[in-house]
Amino acid sequence: MTSQFEYNTISNAEDEKRLGKILQQCFNSPPDESIQTYFQRIGRENFRSIHDSNQMIGGLAIIPQGQWFGGKCIPMGGIAAVGIAPEYRGSGAALELMRQTIRELYRRGIPLSTLYAATQRLYRQAGYEQGGSLCSWEMPTQSIMMRDRTLPMQAVNLDHHQLHNLYQQQAKLTNGYLQRHQVIWQEIVESSTYAYLIGEDQPEGYLMFKQQKVKDSDCIVVRDLVLLTPGAVRRFWTFIGDHRSQIEKVRWKHSLNVFFTLMLPEQTAKIVDLGRWMVRIVDVIAALKNRGYPQELVTELHLEVRDSLIVENNDKFTLKVAQGRGEITRGGRGELKLNVSGLSPLYTGLFTPQQLQLVGHLEATETALLSATQIFAGSSPWMSDFF
Template sequence: MKPGFEYSSVANLEDVQKFGSILEQCFLASPGEEEAWLKRMGVENIRLIHEEKQVVGGLVVIPMGQWWGGESVPMTGIAGVGVAPEYRGSGAALSLMQQTVKELYANDVPISVLYPATQRLYRKVGYQQGGSFCSWEIPASSIQIKEQPLPIKSVPLDSEIFYDLYTKQGQNINGYLNRNQTIWNRIIKSGEKEVFYSYILGSIAKPEGYIIISQYSADNDNILSVVDWVTLTNAATKTFWSFLSNHRSQIDKIRWRGSAIDNLTLILPEQTAKNRHIQRWMLRIINVEKALSARSYPSAVETELHLEITDDLIAENNGKFILSIANGCGNITKGGKGELKLDIRGLAPLYTGLFSPQQLQLAGKLDATEKIISTATQIFAGTSPWMADFF
């Protein structure tokens, strides 16, 4: 770490106030807004960077999980990274991120995810593009799906049923968050400025999905925003669209979060749904051995992949590893032939499946023979990774 910078957790509430003021300037927030956010996220999760005992920046760590191959892999999200304007370019942000990654490794965290304001900083500490965050929009009048196979019932926002349904969907989506309660609270607690309405798709005894919505006006349009949703069956997907279509007399546009290639849109009569916004979140493999052994793999694949990895920040991640796949599980040991060479950044999109091994080779992110590329493709095959939550 650069001499003069000191990394720490919060020592007192004055530190929280100082960091909150820095974030207000970073993110154009109202006075007191960021301090309140920090307290909601948990003071114990704040990490600060100091110079001569002066708070010059910080971030928030968010312990949770992320589904890969049907397994929830422990993951720490990084949010609220901010440095005071007079310290930008000084190396404070780099020191902050380097020490955070080292702390996560010391705490046996397999992977970490963040949403970057700039990729350059995070690539310096080993993060790389890992998956997509997409917002979709469709004119309500164009949905034209009238069939409603399932009943719809209004339920309270604090219903426990949401958690189980969400988990069932998350297990089938690479990159989906295994949310902690802080993330859930943003969905199941309406704010002062926004009212949420929640519904079960199907019967209470046998639900097949849910939808949580809000409504507002913007730019002379009435907007229905799908805050959160789950559809576990084709019947639930049809009911989802029928329910939204029934709002067309008052609602102009429907907005929701989905995959970059969203299967929800496949049953629409026309291609009237459009990507409104898309960005990539970044992932870092914090601990190579734990990350590769914690996730699941295609059950029909039984093979070995010999890796050679370089990591400028975490020395223990350097070297040759053998990833053995059988019965959907991965076992990793040190050693082997080092037939697929890549650095820790290149390992991230390989792990997530955002890009195929062949695509990563073309981009100069890994080096391997055609045979090894084929093996890696089988191991890391899966749907395009995405998540519905921004943090």
């Protein structure tokens, strides 16, 4: 069936201005130059629009990034600023916009797409499902009680280029972390006031933060944090605790399980906000091939994937894992059956195969469940970035 909508790139200043006005209304943004700056940073070539009868009625941004899973970085299209003019909502334009975007990503050889959803229902219709978490934590500085100043704290300029290599080391170890686009780095830098390297000759981490009032309390808000050694963790907590005479609380973003609070004497850290980002497996073969896997594991998994949008994904596949790598071929016994949306939380490791089976996202034999559990084992996926 031919769609009534037309999917286009943003090719000129007039298109950019029209889409900018739609997005400003959708996201309740003030009518200033901020949307123009946003277009400049992401790049006009990365915006798409949807038209009805030659009238632009909405659009979105595709932020070219990467995402780390199993120690490997997979190309990913981050979807942002999805907006439809209010008079066209309910027309099916948003779903068609997402479907066309996914088809484009497939043609371009981009295996994954990730986004933060204002409403899950729309994106689930396009094959997305929950993939990982972003949590905001808070704790009183008085409760930290860490006194280890072995490593120096070196104040540095707010320049992400000198921090990039440290960030990459942590990203490789963290399922869900981004290979950040420039626009995300810029937002972190601009929303920070202070930056410190932890360590001197060979830094072991870094900290970027601002100080502000949060619910009438003076607070350190951590904007970016990399901790690569036990010494860096201790120095971070000591540094934050040393603010206790003036700063009441510290806030930071992390996973549901913050490992570095294990060094603290009491459980005073609390989750103040929890959200989940969504993932779409755009290209099943490329996504499974490029992901990393447990190094010592040798096994295989027979999948059957159902995907009504990308017909090339609608097939049986055999995934063979050895030496931390995956080899995937078409065919096999189809012992683990699931929709492409159900593949997302399995692929990222957000939920176990048994949990996904309990909520009806997959059907599998006991052998396939065991293999899938071993293949996708790892730390719970999360990221500290919102886009």
